[in-house]
Amino acid sequence: MRSGVRGMVANLKAGGRLLSWRSLRAGQLAISFDQLVALIALDLLLQVAGDWLQAPPLAQFNPWSLLYSAGGWVLIGLAAWLVTHLLRRRNLLLPLLVGLFALLPLLHLLQWLAYAIQGTALAFEALPLLVGVVLLWGLWIGPLRLLRLFGVGPWRGALASLLLLLLWMPVAATYSSYAGFWVEAYDDERWQEDEMATPYAPLDGEALLIAQHQQLGEALGRVEPQRPGVTDLYFVAFAPYANQDVFLSEVQIIRDLMERRFDAAGRALTLVNHRDTFLLQPLATVTNLQLSLQALGEVMDPEEDLLVLYLTSHGSKDHRLAAEFGDLPLTELTPPRLARMLEQAGIRWQVVLISACYGGGYLPELADDSRFVAAAAAADRTSFGCSNDHDMTYFGNALFREQLSQRFSMIDAMRQAQRSILDRERQEALEPSLPGFRVGEAMAIKWQTFSDRLSMLACDKRVSAEGATNQGAALYEGHHGQCSGIPNSSEER
Numbered sequence: 001m002r003s004g005v006r007g008m009v010a011n012l013k014a015g016g017r018l019l020s021w022r023s024l025r026a027g028q029l030a031i032s033f034d035q036l037v038a039l040i041a042l043d044l045l046l047q048v049a050g051d052w053l054q055a056p057p058l059a060q061f062n063p064w065s066l067l068y069s070a071g072g073w074v075l076i077g078l079a080a081w082l083v084t085h086l087l088r089r090r091n092l093l094l095p096l097l098v099g100l101f102a103l104l105p106l107l108h109l110l111q112w113l114a115y116a117i118q119g120t121a122l123a124f125e126a127l128p129l130l131v132g133v134v135l136l137w138g139l140w141i142g143p144l145r146l147l148r149l150f151g152v153g154p155w156r157g158a159l160a161s162l163l164l165l166l167l168w169m170p171v172a173a174t175y176s177s178y179a180g181f182w183v184e185a186y187d188d189e190r191w192q193e194d195e196m197a198t199p200y201a202p203l204d205g206e207a208l209l210i211a212q213h214q215q216l217g218e219a220l221g222r223v224e225p226q227r228p229g230v231t232d233l234y235f236v237a238f239a240p241y242a243n244q245d246v247f248l249s250e251v252q253i254i255r256d257l258m259e260r261r262f263d264a265a266g267r268a269l270t271l272v273n274h275r276d277t278f279l280l281q282p283l284a285t286v287t288n289l290q291l292s293l294q295a296l297g298e299v300m301d302p303e304e305d306l307l308v309l310y311l312t313s314h315g316s317k318d319h320r321l322a323a324e325f326g327d328l329p330l331t332e333l334t335p336p337r338l339a340r341m342l343e344q345a346g347i348r349w350q351v352v353l354i355s356a357c358y359g360g361g362y363l364p365e366l367a368d369d370s371r372f373v374a375a376a377a378a379a380d381r382t383s384f385g386c387s388n389d390h391d392m393t394y395f396g397n398a399l400f401r402e403q404l405s406q407r408f409s410m411i412d413a414m415r416q417a418q419r420s421i422l423d424r425e426r427q428e429a430l431e432p433s434l435p436g437f438r439v440g441e442a443m444a445i446k447w448q449t450f451s452d453r454l455s456m457l458a459c460d461k462r463v464s465a466e467g468a469t470n471q472g473a474a475l476y477e478g479h480h481g482q483c484s485g486i487p488n489s490s491e492e493r
Contacts, residue, residue, distance in 0.1 A: 007035050008042070015102035018142040026149050029102075031095050039101035044069055046108040076100060083160045092150055099146040100164075208278065208328070216282040220295045224266035231450050232305045233258070234296050235268040240284035240323035240330065241313040242273035249391040250312050250355070254400050258308065261405065262454060269296070273325040284323070286331045293345035300347060306450060307347045311338075312355040312393060314386060319361030319379065321354075335365035342366070349446050351410065355395040357382040360436055369440035372447065374399075374414055378434040384425065394421050395435055408451035408458075411439060 007030030017024040047069060077097060084093045144161035152160065226232045235258040237251035251270055259265040269292055271284040282288050296307065311333070314322035323330035342350055351372045354362050359375030366373045376383035376395030385393035392401060398420040403413035414437045425432050439447075 004034060004038065006030070007032070008038055011035060011039065011098060011102040012105060014099070015104075015106050015142070018099065018103060018145050019106055024145070024149060026095075029095065029098060031098050033094065036094065036098050036101060039098065039104075040073060043073075043101060043104045043108070046105055050108055079164050083164055086163075087147075087152060087156060087160055089150075089152065092147075092152075095150060096143070096146060100143060103142045208283070212282055212285070212288060216288055216291060219269055219282050220292065222266075223269060223296070223299060225299055226301045226305050228301070230304075231446075231453065232267060232300070233262050233264045233308060233450070234300055234305060235259075235262070235264045235308045236289075236292060236296070236310070237268075237270045237272065238284050238289055238309065238311045238333075239270075239272040239274075239313060240321060240325075240333070242275065242325040244386065245274070245388050246386055246390050246393065247312050248272055248274040248277065250393060250396045251310065253392060254310055254396060257400055257405060261458075262308075262408075263457065264308075273323070273330075278325070283325060286323070286333055286337065289333070290341045290344075293341055293347070297345040297347050302346050302348050305347070306349045306351065306446070307345075308351040308353070309342075310353045310355070310396075312386075312396065315354075315356030315358045315361075315377075315383075317358055317380075319358055321356055335362045338362065339365045342371075349443065351443075351447075353399070355383065355386075355393045357386075359383065360434070363436060363438050367438045367440070369442045370446070372410055372437065372439045372443050374435065374437035376433060376435050378436060381431065381433045383433045383435070384428075384430060394424060394433070398424075408454045410447050410451070411437075411444065 010028060010030045014024055014029045016022075017028075044066075047065075051065075080093055080096045080100065084090050084096060141161075143164050144157050147157040147160055148154065223234070235255060237255055239247040239251045241247055251272055255268050255270055259268055270281055271288050271292065272281055273284045282292075293307075293309075300307070311321060316322065316332075319335055321333040323332050338352075342352070348370050350368075350370070352362070352366055353374050355376040357377055358379055358381065359377050360379035360381070362375055363373050363379075376393065383393065383395055385395070385397065390397075395417070398417035399413060402420055403416050404410075407413055414435075418435055421435055422432055
């Protein structure tokens with residue numbers, strides 16, 4: 001027993017010497033399997049104690065964190081095993097592990113010290129960064145000195161210790177608050193209060209669905225009728241996945257752009273599932289979408305006007321558009337169902353844009369001479385940007401924010417968006433999503449005529465804003481709807 005304690009003390013002293021660059025001899029380490037187990041037990045004790053210091057009041061012990069700690073120890077052991085095999089010094093495995101676990105208690109103490117001075121006069125803004133740098137330095141220099149102690153050359157030792165550090169980093173990177181040994185106690189009364197405070201509380205599922213008839217009717221009642229002799233654009237956004245904010249944000253940004261730049265003011269409809277809007281806007285259900293398309297087909301001139309339908313959600317490998325809103329049992333949209341709905345609406349000129357993983361599965365089903373169809377990803381690829389740290393998906397951002405805010409040609413915008421998305425994915429080392437599109441010949445001509453009118457309107461607005469309305473006609477040239485002598489940019493600049 002006494003020899004075990006003396007060995008533990010010797011190893012902890014050796015760990016301190018490794019970190020402080022003080023001289024150390026190999027004989028000062030107590031190397032044995034028993035010492036390795038004791039150091040692992042000490043590391044566990046320090047983890048539990050460290051989490052307890054930072055735990056909320058009345059915290060409860062979380063035994064599941066034992067699995068996380070055990071996984072970390074296994075990763076350290078595998079990293080040490082790999083390094084000793086690459087060095088062809090298999091006899092160093094046990095000494096290396098003992099030395100590594102002798103370092104960990106000191107690093108834990110450093111973390112405790114940083115936590116203790118947070119919120120005191122000694123704290124400063126760069127403290128977390130400084131602690132992180134010191135920890136990384138210790139986890140590289142400590143193993144380097146340890147390997148040099150056992151005769152590994154300087155260059156091989158530096159590379160081996162760096163490899164150890166890189167293999168260890170996932171242990172720290174995957175740590176999160178839910179993995180702590182002490183977690184906040186479950187409070188049933190407070191949970192019930194929080195549930196009652198959520199915006200889902202005013203309506204249960206049945207009442208919510210019943211209210212859709214009135215909400216949808218009011219939204220459609222605000223849509224303005226078509227203007228005879230004018231190609232009007234009607235815009236519908238469909239965002240059926242409520243659990244992430246990016247889809248709501250995206251349709252709001254796109255709707256604003258379509259209303260201001262594509263003359264869709266008064267002719268835009270948003271169907272969205274989100275906790276912040278379900279009392280204000282109709283839900284994005286397949287039924288609501290079908291009813292909306294049928295109603296717009298009656299308001300629009302089916303042979304003259306344009307429909308732009310933007311769908312944004314998660315997508316599955318079998319090309320279903322994910323639908324979620326609390327506990328409501330919602331139907332997921334499929335390519336055949338959407339094709340039937342568009343056909344039944346009786347609207348000839350359609351632009352359908354699908355921002356979802358595997359969205360390319362919609363293209364064969366929807367391809368038509370009077371239709372423009374585009375998808376954020378090929379039928380067997382995922383798309384990106386559908387998370388709460390974005391306000392638009394990669395597809396929506398590239399097509400609308402980058403391109404359609406500057407040009408009116410849908411074909412040109414889509415081609416440029418394809419390049420932009422590919423460049424972004426390469427920079428982020430992502431598998432290319434390969435967004436694609438299909439456009440019918442009749443639709444290409446129809447949109448060109450429409451974009452020429454929009455270009456003329458934009459030209460008139462810019463010229464009028466400059467106080468030179470009389471020069472507008474002279475400055476305008478009809479080739480591809482561009483204003484000669486005036487930058488081809490959005491009028492809101």
